[in-house]
Amino acid sequence: MENLRYELSTTTPAGGTRAVALVGVVASGNLEVLLERGEAPDRCVIDIATPAHGFADLWQAVTADFAARSAAGGLRITVNDGGARPDTVALRLAQGVRLMEKPE
Amino acid sequence: MRPADILSSLFPAGHQVGEAGGLLSGTGRLDPQTVVDIVGITGKTYPGVDEALALAGRILAIAERPDPAPLLFLVDSGSQRMSRRDELMGLSETLAHLAKALWQAERAGHRTIGLLYGGSAAGAFIATALACGSLVALPGAWPEVMDLPSMARVTKLSVEVLTEKAGTTPVFAPGLDNLFATGAIAEIWDPARPLSDQLKALLATPATADGRAELGRERGGRLKAATIAQEVERLALAHG
Amino acid sequence: MTSPTPLPRSWYEESARGRLAHLLDAGSFTEFLGPERRELSPHLALFNLPRQFDDGIIVGAGALAGKPVLVAAQEGRFMGGAIGEVHGAKLTGLLHAARQLKRDVVILFDTGGVRLQEANAGELAISEIIRATLDARAEGVRMVGLLGGRAGCYGGGSLIAGCCSALVISEQGRLSVSGPEVIETNKGVEEFDSRDRALVWRTMGGKHRYLIGGVDLFVGDDVAAFRAGAVAALERPALLDPAALASEQGRLERRLARFGDATDGTEVWARLGLPHPAALPDLDTSAFLTLANTQRESADAAR
Numbered sequence: 001m002e003n004l005r006y007e008l009s010t011t012t013p014a015g016g017t018r019a020v021a022l023v024g025v026v027a028s029g030n031l032e033v034l035l036e037r038g039e040a041p042d043r044c045v046i047d048i049a050t051p052a053h054g055f056a057d058l059w060q061a062v063t064a065d066f067a068a069r070s071a072a073g074g075l076r077i078t079v080n081d082g083g084a085r086p087d088t089v090a091l092r093l094a095q096g097v098r099l100m101e102k103p104e
Numbered sequence: 105m106r107p108a109d110i111l112s113s114l115f116p117a118g119h120q121v122g123e124a125g126g127l128l129s130g131t132g133r134l135d136p137q138t139v140v141d142i143v144g145i146t147g148k149t150y151p152g153v154d155e156a157l158a159l160a161g162r163i164l165a166i167a168e169r170p171d172p173a174p175l176l177f178l179v180d181s182g183s184q185r186m187s188r189r190d191e192l193m194g195l196s197e198t199l200a201h202l203a204k205a206l207w208q209a210e211r212a213g214h215r216t217i218g219l220l221y222g223g224s225a226a227g228a229f230i231a232t233a234l235a236c237g238s239l240v241a242l243p244g245a246w247p248e249v250m251d252l253p254s255m256a257r258v259t260k261l262s263v264e265v266l267t268e269k270a271g272t273t274p275v276f277a278p279g280l281d282n283l284f285a286t287g288a289i290a291e292i293w294d295p296a297r298p299l300s301d302q303l304k305a306l307l308a309t310p311a312t313a314d315g316r317a318e319l320g321r322e323r324g325g326r327l328k329a330a331t332i333a334q335e336v337e338r339l340a341l342a343h344g
Numbered sequence: 345m346t347s348p349t350p351l352p353r354s355w356y357e358e359s360a361r362g363r364l365a366h367l368l369d370a371g372s373f374t375e376f377l378g379p380e381r382r383e384l385s386p387h388l389a390l391f392n393l394p395r396q397f398d399d400g401i402i403v404g405a406g407a408l409a410g411k412p413v414l415v416a417a418q419e420g421r422f423m424g425g426a427i428g429e430v431h432g433a434k435l436t437g438l439l440h441a442a443r444q445l446k447r448d449v450v451i452l453f454d455t456g457g458v459r460l461q462e463a464n465a466g467e468l469a470i471s472e473i474i475r476a477t478l479d480a481r482a483e484g485v486r487m488v489g490l491l492g493g494r495a496g497c498y499g500g501g502s503l504i505a506g507c508c509s510a511l512v513i514s515e516q517g518r519l520s521v522s523g524p525e526v527i528e529t530n531k532g533v534e535e536f537d538s539r540d541r542a543l544v545w546r547t548m549g550g551k552h553r554y555l556i557g558g559v560d561l562f563v564g565d566d567v568a569a570f571r572a573g574a575v576a577a578l579e580r581p582a583l584l585d586p587a588a589l590a591s592e593q594g595r596l597e598r599r600l601a602r603f604g605d606a607t608d609g610t611e612v613w614a615r616l617g618l619p620h621p622a623a624l625p626d627l628d629t630s631a632f633l634t635l636a637n638t639q640r641e642s643a644d645a646a647r
Contacts, residue, residue, distance in 0.1 A: 001389055020380045025359060026396040027421040034379050034397055051394050082394050154604075157596055164593055168586060186522040186530045192547050192609060193600060194558045195521045200474075200506025201592055207478045208589050226458075226467075227521045230503055234471035249463035257529070258460055259391065275387050275429070276463045286464045288471075314475050316468060317433065326465050328386055329433040332377070333472075336403055336437030339376040340414060341444060343405050 004048040004059050008067035013041040014075050016101035023095045031084040033096045036076045044072040050081035062086045066093045075100070105242055105295055107146055107178060110221055113299040114176070115140070127155060128178055129162055134300060138307075141166045141214070144178030151228050152185035156198040159232075160205040167209040174215040174307055177206070179233045180222025199227050203235035210237040215311055217303070220245045220280075220289070237311055240291045240302075241280055247288070248278030274325040285325025287316040352566040355492045356516045360402055360419035363452055366567035367490075367574060368406035368415065375404040377434060385428050387462040396422045399430040403438045405447075409575045413448050414438055420454030420495030427500060428459040432469020439476035448486040448582075450574050451508070456523065457499015470500035477507045481584035486510065488577040490570055491517035491550070491559065498523045509582035509647060511559035512573035513550040515629070519558065520548035545625055546609030551632060555613055555624075556599060557641035564629040581645040591646035599641065616640065 014037070024032040039045055046063050066072065070093070077096065084092070107128065111119050114132060121130030121142050126149030130142045143162055145151055151159070166175055184195060210216045218236030223246045233239050233247070241247075255276070256263045270277030274285035283289055293302045317333055320326030355363060364373060377383055379397030388395050400422040405414050416435050418425040435451075442449045458466035477487055489508040491497050496518035497505050505511060505519060513519065522530075524538035537543060546552060554562040561577055563569035603612045613621035616639045624632065 001392055001394070020378075022361070022379045022397070025419055025421045026394050030421070032379075032396060036380060049394060051392055078397075080394050080396055153596075153600060157593070157600065161593055161597070164586075164589055168590075184521050186527045186535075188527065188536050188547055189607065191520040191522060191527070192552075192606065192612065193604065194553075194556060194596070196502035196506045196519055197558055198596055199521060200503045201589075201596060203474055203503065204478060204507065204584070204589055204592075207475065208586060211482065212586070227500065227503060230467065230471050230474070230500055234468070235474070249458055249467045250460060254529075255460050255463070261391070269390055273387065273390065275465050276461055282464055283468075286468050288464070288468045314472055316472060317436070320465075320468070326429060326468070328383075329429050329436075329465065329469065329472075332383060332430050332433035333437035333440065336376050336434050337440045337444075340403075340405060340438055340441030343374055343376070344445070 002050050002053045004050070004056055006046045006060065006063045008044045008046065008063060010042055010044045010067050010073035012071040013073035014071050014097060014100055018100050018102065018104055021096055021099040023099055024092045026080045026082040028082055029084055029088065031079055031081040031089060031092055033092045034078045035096045035100050037074055039074050039076050041074045044075045044077065046077045046079065048079040048081060052081070052083050058086055062089050066090060070094065070097050072097055105221055107144070110178065110219070110299060114303055116298070116300055125155070127158060132176070134303060139173050141173050141175045142178065143175065145181045145232060146178065148180060148182050148223055150182035150185040151232070152187065152190040153193045153195050153198045156202045156231065160202045163205040163209050166214060167205065167212045172213045174217060175209050177216065177218045177232060177236050179218055179220045179224050181224045181228045181232060183225035184227035199231035202231045206235040210311065215307060217306065220247060222246065223248070225249065234288060238290050238306060239288065240293055240306065241289045242293055242295055243280070245280050246278065247280060247283045251278060282325070285320070285323045287318070287320030287323060287326055352564070354565050355514060355567050355570050356494055356565050358567060359421070360417040360452060360454065363567060364402060364415060364417045367452070367571050368408060369410065372407035373404055374406070375402060376438070377403065383430050385430055385462065387428065391461045393461065399428060399434070400425060401431045401434050403434045408450065408578065411578065413450050414442050415450045415452070417452035418454040418493070420493045423459055425455035425493065425495040426457060426459035427455060427466045427469055428462040429465035429469060431459070432466060432473060436469065436472045436476050439473065439480050442485050443476070443480035443483050446483055446485055448488070448578055449480070450488045450490065452490045452493070453497040453501055453505055454493025454495045455497060455501035456495050457501050467500065470504060473504050474507050477504065478584060481509060481582060484583050486578055486580070486582040488512065488574055490574060491519055492565060492570060496523070510561070510577035510580040512561040512563060512570060512577050513553055513559040514563055514565045515545070515550045516565050517550040518544065518548045519553050542625065551624060552609045555616060555636055555640045556603070557595065557643045560643060562629070562633060562636070588645055588647065595643060595646040
């Protein structure tokens with residue numbers, strides 16, 4: 001397993017009041033994303049556990065893009081990866097942020 | 105040890121045990137006051153619907169008797185019989201029914217003691233040895249959930265790699281020591297001493313609730329199960 | 345104005361969390377030891393396998409048609425819903441609470457059985473779950489199993505299901521100890537061709553299980569139908585006592601006497617007196633139920 005951490009600057013704080021959200025499942029080509037609050041409103045921390053070694057550059061690019069475009073400020077995000085492609089990762093991260101904005 | 109030697113050592117005052125179709129049935133005299141009912145599966149038999157129902161029928165008949173005679177279940181089996189017919193007839197129901205029969209006997213006041221002296225695996229292990237109120241084993245017993253070659257196929261790891269990993273944890277590899285460490289087996293008996301004494305000692309201890317998770321934690325083979333179960337129980341009770 | 349009929353939503357395709365959300369009364373669910381608690385498997389890392397925060401099972405409390413229940417839902421897409429140490433212990437703990445609270449339990453099965461990477465812990469967990477189930481049932485707790493997930497209900501999972509007081513199944517639900525691939529690997533393709541999907545359904549699928557009385561309710565592959573089925577199953581007799589076990593012994597012996605030499609599901613269904621048994625797999629839910637309910641074997645309280 002490879003463990004990666006990205007501490008990212010964000011432009012927009014996360015919306016909503018939900019404390020925790022979970023999207024996705026850990027399966028082949030899929031991943032789960034757990035979102036929690038507790039970081040400063042201008043940053044987002046993403047921890048990733050992945051069985052696929054050597055993809056740090058790709059994760060760096062996907063998470064940087066996510067932080068720049070999403071209302072992710074203040075979020076602590078933890079990812080359990082089952083070997084997902086970058087587009088699936090981006091989709092789940094976006095779903096997670098939307099779920100955080102919804103009432104419980 | 106072979107079944108005949110085991111029975112002689114357990115019941116020096118005499119026993120009558122018959123074997124048919126891989127199943128054992130009979131009684132043994134532990135001492136002048138104590139008769140023990142004996143059932144068993146022997147010769148690496150793979151129990152299917154017929155064997156499971158036959159065993160359950162005998163065990164339920166014992167459970168219905170008002171006396172408190174202990175029930176000894178000798179186990180040397182394969183895994184469940186793997187066939188189209190057994191699944192067509194509902195093997196999951198019959199194996200579950202066998203586990204229920206053993207539970208009922210224990211509940212009705214007959215101590216159920218599983219004695220694992222050979223193999224057992226997978227669904228057969230769950231419905232026989234593991235379904236007894238207390239499970240003991242003799243050295244040389246070989247319980248396994250799945251054999252390493254089959255496990256190698258499923259996990260896509262070589263037997264060598266699996267064997268190496270098995271050296272660091274008792275949690276997945278077959279064998280008596282590993283199952284003992286997880287808490288599945290209460291005692292490993294000493295074949296050099298009379299088994300009758302060891303059975304008497306076990307029967308002298310009171311029957312208890314399922315303490316296998318605690319045992320696994322104490323022995324270091326299953327560190328999280330007891331804590332997790334207790335925490336969920338606590339949260340559920342607090343929720344009301 | 346008529347209210348719109350809700351579109352069917354496949355139980356089979358839903359995730360475990362999705363199934364729970366639609367099964368329970370809206371807003372009634374509380375999870376115990378949820379993903380934020382991060383109780384992951386301590387064993388999968390040894391095999392360089394990814395872990396899941398809930399270890400593939402969600403346990404908690406909720407309400408079904410206003411009635412409080414405890415629930416457990418397995419996620420068949422994570423490791424095939426397989427039962428490991430943490431996964432199993434979560435269910436055991438829930439059942440211990442059910443006995444003390446005398447609270448009914450609904451289990452959403454979706455499992456291939458024991459998780460091989462933690463086989464000994466998983467096998468023992470199943471034995472503990474069975475004992476906890478029977479102890480709870482002896483107190484009158486109802487234990488309802490729902491069978492319609494992707495991974496089916498195999499191995500030790502099928503033995504847990506066999507200890508439930510009532511089972512609800514869809515056509516897609518498969519209930520069996522040895523799965524098709526396991527039988528084929530061990531006994532050869534002549535014994536079981538695992539790629540023959542029709543054979544799989546005829547041998548261990550929902551319709552066959554319903555016809556021989558292996559389960560109590562048959563529903564369509566729809567979350568609303570499973571909800572209605574669970575509500576109905578919670579009304580069924582549940583007490584596990586010597587009389588129930590004697591009845592089950594008799595019921596299973598009669599099944600073997602009546603069908604024991606049959607070699608295929610269609611032969612069993614023909615002996616039940618069902619017309620055109622070969623056509624049964626093609627019938628839709630309501631046509632199947634109309635036919636099946638005239639001739640099927642029923643377990644009643646013998647479970």
